[in-house]
Amino acid sequence: MSGFVEVKTAELQGMALDWAVTGTGCLTIEQNGLRFDQQHRPTVGGDFEIPYQPSTNWGQGGLLISRFLMDFSCDHTETIGAALCDENGMYLNDHMSYGPTHLIAACRALVTYKTGEWVCIPKELLS
16 A cells, blocks of 8 residues: 545545445454455455445445434435434434435445544545
């Protein structure tokens, strides 16, 4: 890895967002078979590895939505808000995170809750 850059969580997308989700402590090698390929992209699945893409794969991102009790609001067709809630439906942080899809908004909300408004990402994932 050639280094890291600091990026606003609200601007994360694609592989950089998927990578940031793995850094939230929600995934472990022991629990999920999480690994990284030679390009530092997260993968899961043991001998039959598949990309870990919770920001685009409902089978992966949907599990995070359920696990972290996400609440959504749709401000308009391209702006969806997501926030993590406790068992009583109260937001765990003071604001929602936004994205063009439910999965992107949910992943940004999770990263924001766990790491804050900024996150360090490998440079290679931003291109």
